[in-house]
Amino acid sequence: MMEKNTDFGAQFSHNVQNGITPEMMESLPPVIKNWLHAIGAVGHAPIRNIRLNQTGTIKLKPEQKEWTASESEQISHTDPPAFRWDVKMKLAPGIYVTGKDSFERGLGSMRIKLGGIMPISKTMENEKTNQSSLQRYLMELAWYPTAAVGPYISWEEEDAYTAIATLKYAGLQGSATFYFDEQYELLKVEAWRYKESDEDSRLVLCTGTIKEHQRLDGLKIPVELEISWLLEHGPFTWYRFRASDIRFNTI
Template structure:
């Protein structure tokens, strides 16, 4: 190799390192911004929850419920407890984007729920590539739903603002998950 070829190779390597550094910086900033926004939404969701004004649940409270619901409530152990107002839990799982996909993705999610003011925030982190994760947020607040999913926390692939369809879908999800917290 001559000197010109070496200089060209060095310039290409420097350019490549610079490009990779720029991509990492953009992804890092995108992740920071998205996480900051989600933390603010979580704070809004759980702020001012205070103490539950409702009394401890008694069997008398369950008298007017249909028999299967009453049995379910008793079997879940809600009698003698105060109603739940807020919840936070973590989820992990396996996920394929296509039925014929060979490898499974392993998403990790956190969900925050408020029962006294029906709302939730679900935040998922889905590692898809070695340094690029897909981050998503599903929000139901004040009767309105929205969804945001970004590759590398930068490139939006889903960005749905409140509309009739997402609002209804988000409410359905909230109602379908109520069995997870029966004192609601």
């Protein structure tokens, strides 16, 4: 069960119950103000949570030639920051792997099981996993953009079409860079994350590239994406997916 609202976050939600206002965005970089206007976030009720399904393909290793079909469900909360991602990958007829990636109360965890029963790997309450999970949450801000003016995130202007978001929560801190086009549509998000959680793992640039947006409930959000790691030998795109059955504030 994910944590309920903190007092600070609850007060913020109360203040914006009638929607995000221009006054709330006064301290934001111009590019973020323009983005929030362009996607319909101004005047939109605050997003407390989002539930969505993903249909896509995954590569577990760069040398893997064939893509593995996957289906997943994700639930994300904005106050406090949290998410849970459950995925099922079909390896062969009758053979599948399940995975759960979550971030709750500042703790990240990742579990993978064969056939949904036999554990293959498990990483919990690891400092690098916590940090990487925080970064993932921040990179997915475009699904809950009203949180851009919330109590956990601050912004810094990089240039006219680029801004850096910094998220502080539960003793953790992470940043992600948001890139926009001239119409202030979000093109991609980048963050330095730990790809692995072992002692020797180092930060690797992770990129989420947006292929398509759609309007839902008056809000323009990403629905088709590619996720890549920048490895020593070059980019490794490991996940391609399309989001569907997207629902706000149903939990």
